Amino acid sequence: MSHANAALTPRARLTVARLVVDQQVPIAEVAARFQCSWPTVKRWADRYRSGESMQDRSSRPKTSPHQTPLKIRRRIVSLRLRLREGPVQLAVRVGLAPSTVHQILRHCRLNRLAHVDRATGEPVRRYEHPHPGSMIHVDVKKLGNIPDGGGWRFVGRQQGGRNRIATPDKARNHHHNPKMGHAFVHTVIDDYSRVAYAEVHNDETALTAVGVLERATAWFNTRGVTVERVLSDNGPAYRSILWRETCARLKITAKRTRPYRPQTNGKIERFHRTLADGWGYARCYTSETERRDALPGWLHHYNHHRPHTACDRLAPITRLTNLPGQYI
Structure with a gap:
């Protein structure tokens, strides 16, 4: 991958290719001038002759023979939405590694249960109305x-009960305790x-x-x-x-x-x-x-x-x- 300080940026690659193809400069001389190997110079020159781009190509392979079949990926997604289990549990069901199941869920944006509705198991559908006041x-x-003096969440249950009893003008339940x-x-x-x-x-x-x-x-x-x-x-x-x-x-x-x-x-x-x-x-x-x-x-x-x-x-x-x- 090229970067900002690379020796051969796409513009420099085009310059290298034009020197070799258009100006007939020897490959070894161009390689020495740009401080790179001659196979690199030859590669960009060949691409220039065939009219290809000087940008980096994708490193993704043309075929992936060991890719998880589509049928199994669909089953993983179906089990995730229906059972809402994690990668480890789903991996046992489909016979794959948990890391593979997690990668599939992440690709489908189902790697977090927060993305799935708890009641229906369906992906959460979010909406927003177009302008203020529309809804x-x-x-x-x-x-x-809260009783006078503070509630039980902060002062504890014993002190909270005393505060309830001490709070005036409150009705009483059948245990004669004040109803707040x-x-x-x-x-x-x-x-x-x-x-x-x-x-x-x-x-x-x-x-x-x-x-x-x-x-x-x-x-x-x-x-x-x-x-x-x-x-x-x-x-x-x-x-x-x-x-x-x-x-x-x-x-x-x-x-x-x-x-x-x-x-x-x-x-x-x-x-x-x-x-x-x-x-x-x-x-x-x-x-x-x-x-x-x-x-x-x-x-x-x-x-x-x-x-x-x-x-x-x-x-x-x-x-x-x-x-x-x-x-x-």
């Missing part, structure tokens, strides 16, 4: 409320830009979900984004008449995922994981109020400062245009 995803993330209840984080994320909007409420009723949708739509409108479609799961709030009427009033097409297929709404499911790691359980909150007060600040960091791999490692807000004050 927004909505869902609810359910988190347990849950925080329902209603989240909205734009499919194209990954810009997110979220609110924390004490329930996930249709009335609350509709209010979040109205405020989220207005929030996106102030940023130059017109919502056209909304994708949700099959929860009671999203199957309600109130939800359908609200979407019609806002001129938004309501869509729902297939039952028992959260992968269809995978973007917001992945956002929930980021939300839990970056905000929900990021540090020791001494109360539920403290955690809820920290949500707007984390959302600003996520939208304006956190690099996102789907946005070429830029912040999601960079995919929106004509923001207020963007060009000032």
Whole structure:
């Protein structure tokens, strides 16, 4: 292979060949002048006479008699998608070396199980809508409320239990222990830009979900984004008449995922994981109020400062245009 500092680059090879063929300079003299062997000079001269390129040829052989047959390669791919086993297990089934099986899976881009859908075994199909507002995803993330003094994840189960008992104004279960209840984080994320909007409420009723949708739509409108479609799961709030009427009033097409297929709404499911790691359980909150007060600040960091791999490692807000004050 040639490189930048090679003695005979493609341009130098052409010069060598022209000296020998056009100017009839002896091969030995040209070889001494360019400090290479005479067979090398003769090879480039012969290529020049036949009109071939001076570029390097591929080292790939014309035939590969020991290549794995196509039938076996197809069987490896079929077993990978159906059983989702590793190269060692598949190698025993087909009678090949694990390294050979791994090379075949890598060539088919199936060497990682993350590339395969866990439920169906089919390759993961990714999509992205063409512009902001073309599709927004909505869902609810359910988190347990934090007692005053901190939850058991950070202070331990014993101290966490004491904090639950000491938290005032809580109902009791049949064991006379206080019920802390849950925080329902209603989240909205734009499919194209990954810009997110979220609110924390004490329930996930249709009335609350509709209010979040109205405020989220207005929030996106102030940023130059017109919502056209909304994708949700099959929860009671999203199957309600109130939800359908609200979407019609806002001129938004309501869509729902297939039952028992959260992968269809995978973007917001992945956002929930980021939300839990970056905000929900990021540090020791001494109360539920403290955690809820920290949500707007984390959302600003996520939208304006956190690099996102789907946005070429830029912040999601960079995919929106004509923001207020963007060009000032």
